[in-house]
Amino acid sequence: MKCLVTGGNVKVLGKAVHSLSRIGDELYLEPLEDGLSLRTVNSSRSAYACFLFAPLFFQQYQVATSNQDPVRCKILMKSFLSVFRSLVMLEKTVEKCCITLHGRSSRLVVQLHCKYGVRKIHNLSFQDCESLQAVFDPASCHHVLRAPAKVLGEAVQPFPLALAEVTLGITRGRRVILRSYQEDEAADSTIRAMVTEMSIGEEDFQQLQAQEGVAITFCLKELRGLLSFAESANLSLSIHFDEPGRPAIFTVEDSLLDGHFVLATLLEPDPQSQGLGSPQPHMPGPPLQASSTPPLDDFANDDMDSYMIAMETTVGIEGSRTLPSLSPGLRAPCSPGSNSEDDDNKDDPSTVPGTPPPKKFRSLFFGSILAPDHSPQGPSPVLAEDSEGEG
């Protein structure tokens, strides 16, 4: 494999590597007929990212230079990133970047031709690997949002860097809302002292194909990477998503490249807490309603998982049907009261001290491979590791 990148495209490539480095520790590099693919997956397999650079992106693009060359390789993200670490340097001094995969010396060689005739040669060791594939299909997602990356980038900017997850939803008046997501555990702590919410009007979107009331919660850190890439390339970002718990697909595209980030979304409230009817004001659905949206039937219907779960664990179906969209007060009839909620909160940390709360993220690959009717069978909080075994 040999490819030559010149001019401003070196920085684009560098930016892409930077955004991939937010996700995984290993980079899968695969020269394909339709372009060079760079992929990564995070350690818990809840996020996957891939960039495909079309042959036209390169000054020169050769898939195979000799028969001995490996078809693809896996390298440490850190070492590849170190080649492109300084974006300012890439922009100012690098004129050409040549990437070759040498089968004979088992090295991925990245040569940077810089100003003043300076040449940097990185010989990176790599591992053979299988092709990394995630199963996802943006076309199967019901909801699509598309906006210039700048709009979304600015919307994401006020969120604290330490914030793990963010909830994206559509509220009444078809405004798109981004809101910091808080764990149950944080319910009575000072962390809850601040909730950041950004609201973007429909007019800022190039496409907004989603019903009011839908909401998903996903990791912000990983999205930031793609956003900064898309912003620098002045591209639009599309968000394809479905019901909570199903992966959300973030895509950027232009004639020379496309990028896909697939992020797991948070599953709806777990059956335990729903059964007890403890208020979950910070769950993806309710906070949006608390702010502006009245309970919606179609929102409840979207949420098949929790609907099914609720049927199993609560006495009255009537109550559970509307559960996801209920405000705490309405739920009171089937709840033992607010005292029990306090008990719950105290119990959790005491039984498993020091352990992080179980994340309700589902491994997106295996989750997405499963037929839709499998989903209700996994009502318990699913850790990504568990589902990895499944697949």
Next chain:
Amino acid sequence: MPLLTQQIQAEDSYSLVASLDNVRNLSTILKAIHFQDHATCFATKNGIKVTVEKAKCVQANAFIQAGIFQEFVVREESLTFRINLTVLLDCLSIFGSSPTPGTLTALRMCYQGYGYPLMLFLEEGGVVTVCKINTQEPEETLDFDFCSTNVINKIILQSEGLREAFSELDMTSEVLQITMSPDKPYFRLSTFGNAGSAHLDYPKDSDLMEAFHCNQTQVNRYKISLLKPSTKALVLSCKVSIRTDNRGFLSLQYMIRNEDGQISFVEYYCCPDEEVPESES
């Protein structure tokens, strides 16, 4: 300023008196060699040399010539004392280390001689701070015996070209290998880290190259941990001279221009790590 005049009256008793309108002209240079807590200072009528060493393998010297100071008096042949450089730098930047436009911190430095503390009078906007830093028994410094007649290869580069290379050195590599050669690759910096190797080549006709005098191919390795601190000097400098002698010892001389356009030098000496066969690239 009654405080200052009082001190000046007793001035005859000082072996060293130096004053400076802008303390940053001194502190900047000292920061370039600040990779150990303690430094040895030598003062003669020509100026002050401050030496820092580490692991008996690397030595950094900062030369602050008398001309940098507005007043510089040494009443003895030479003076030597050891001082805590960290404390000295803290004192020199007691009015803040980043420059505020329009305000300069002036310095008056006095030393009475062996056994006495180093006195610093710092003044900014009419506020005077007096610091007394205890001096210590001077230790013998290393003599690298680096003699210009033994120099085999010498390159002068614009620092700009090396700055980024040094800041991005692969620190998982134990050594930095420097190749200097009259033939290709002329001047090469190599690291051998966990992720693989990296080479940085500078052609001899590069615009960054101010001078290129290489007589013989030399490949030497230096502990990267020992060379890394020289980045501090590199960042401040405008030019760097890289020399190796017949034993493979390395001399890095940095030309640093201060805020008033005056030039000072910082020099690093480092001994090579081990012998490497010349065939290795």
